Amino acid sequence: MESIHAHGIWVAESLQRETRSLENLWLLITHVGDPKAAFLLLFPFAYFASRRAGVAVLWVGALADWLNLMLKWLLFGERPYWWIGESHIFDGKQPKVQQFPTTCENGPGSPSGHAMVTAAVWWVVASSLASFLYTRTRSMLLSSTPFLLYAALLLVVGISRVFILAHFPHQVVSGSIAGLLVGILLKRNVPEGRPLLFFFTLSVSLLAGALTLYVGLQQLGFDVFWSLALAKKWCRHAEWLRPDVAPFSSLTRDCATLLGLGLAEYCKPGGWPLLGAPRALSLALSSMGLFHVHRLPLPLQPPALYYSLTFIKFVVVPPVVMALVPGLVHLVTHKKRD
Numbered sequence: 001m002e003s004i005h006a007h008g009i010w011v012a013e014s015l016q017r018e019t020r021s022l023e024n025l026w027l028l029i030t031h032v033g034d035p036k037a038a039f040l041l042l043f044p045f046a047y048f049a050s051r052r053a054g055v056a057v058l059w060v061g062a063l064a065d066w067l068n069l070m071l072k073w074l075l076f077g078e079r080p081y082w083w084i085g086e087s088h089i090f091d092g093k094q095p096k097v098q099q100f101p102t103t104c105e106n107g108p109g110s111p112s113g114h115a116m117v118t119a120a121v122w123w124v125v126a127s128s129l130a131s132f133l134y135t136r137t138r139s140m141l142l143s144s145t146p147f148l149l150y151a152a153l154l155l156v157v158g159i160s161r162v163f164i165l166a167h168f169p170h171q172v173v174s175g176s177i178a179g180l181l182v183g184i185l186l187k188r189n190v191p192e193g194r195p196l197l198f199f200f201t202l203s204v205s206l207l208a209g210a211l212t213l214y215v216g217l218q219q220l221g222f223d224v225f226w227s228l229a230l231a232k233k234w235c236r237h238a239e240w241l242r243p244d245v246a247p248f249s250s251l252t253r254d255c256a257t258l259l260g261l262g263l264a265e266y267c268k269p270g271g272w273p274l275l276g277a278p279r280a281l282s283l284a285l286s287s288m289g290l291f292h293v294h295r296l297p298l299p300l301q302p303p304a305l306y307y308s309l310t311f312i313k314f315v316v317v318p319p320v321v322m323a324l325v326p327g328l329v330h331l332v333t334h335k336k337r338d
Contacts, residue, residue: 005083008168012080013095015163023100026160030102033114033157035065035250038121039257039314040290044321046125048283051271053128056190057121058261058318062254064120064182066206068113068175069250073213073224077110081165082227082234100164104240106231107247112167112175118157119179124187126150191261193269199262203255210251243300244310252307256314263315264322272326282329286321293317 019026031037038061047054081103084090107113126146134143158172167175191198217224224247235241243249274282293316298309 030160035117044286056124061121066254072108079109082230104235110171115175116179120183123183196262196266203259256311260315260318264318267323
């Protein structure tokens with residue numbers, strides 16, 4: 001692996017040198033590829049375009065994110081920004097690379113979560129859009145366009161992760177392949193019409209499965225948080241170590257989102273019948289609401305409070321988009337028609 005890692009550092013150094021003028025673009029793209037964007041940004045747009053596609057985005061995104069965490073705990077992948085110093089390969093001549101505010105993720109690096117979740121959720125969007133276009137036009141050329149855009153998105157998200165030293169190229173490739181497989185498999189079994197108990201049981205099962213793996217690794221003598229010490233040691237600025245990218249933060253987000261999906265289905269089975277302007281208004285209000293929810297500052301101490309508030313923050317996302325806002329819009333527009 002030493003030669004693969006060293007080659008990855010060379011690729012990152014070349015990317016930073018040759019595309020320095022695109023720095024702001026790469027930073028924007030890495031934010032677009034953030035797993036949180038699937039829940040807070042992509043989900044509302046997908047849902048109000050197609051209810052099934054929106055539910056599939058949450059379903060696939062949460063399970064892909066959870067599986068990515070399990071793989072990271074098992075594979076113990078390095079990250080470029082700390083491997084440079086830990087490997088001692090570059091003691092004689094340090095590579096000319098730069099860290100960024102989004103570089104210092106503190107979990108293991110393999111496979112890339114950005115690449116894996118992006119590949120999974122955008123497969124849902126691309127395949128749904130391709131099916132829609134083919135049904136309407138019967139044109140293979142036009143219906144293949146979403147898949148070309150999908151491939152381009154995976155490419156630029158992967159480049160952005162290598163550019164900022166968050167991942168090695170092979171971690172991005174493995175994450176993209178894993179995400180594609182997860183997207184293909186899970187899109188076939190979208191849990192529409194399932195009872196609340198199904199989602200509650202699934203949420204608890206994911207939490208229990210993660211904690212079982214965590215305890216099992218600890219019992220075998222593996223330090224699950226080995227990467228946190230390296231992140232603190234090699235991150236250029238301590239304030240760049242964000243709690244929302246810690247392993248248990250993603251686990252909390254995934255379990256909360258699935259439970260929230262069950263609550264939304266329970267509150268309004270089948271969703272609200274909105275068309276045209278009311279649907280567009282619901283999308284705008286939902287997106288604004290999620291934006292402000294995301295911006296809410298959470299206390300970092302004690303950790304139990306932080307994770308509890310994170311859970312609440314994400315458990316309300318599906319009900320807000322699928323039940324609360326559309327219900328209010330439906331109530332207002334229905335009264336106006338009367």
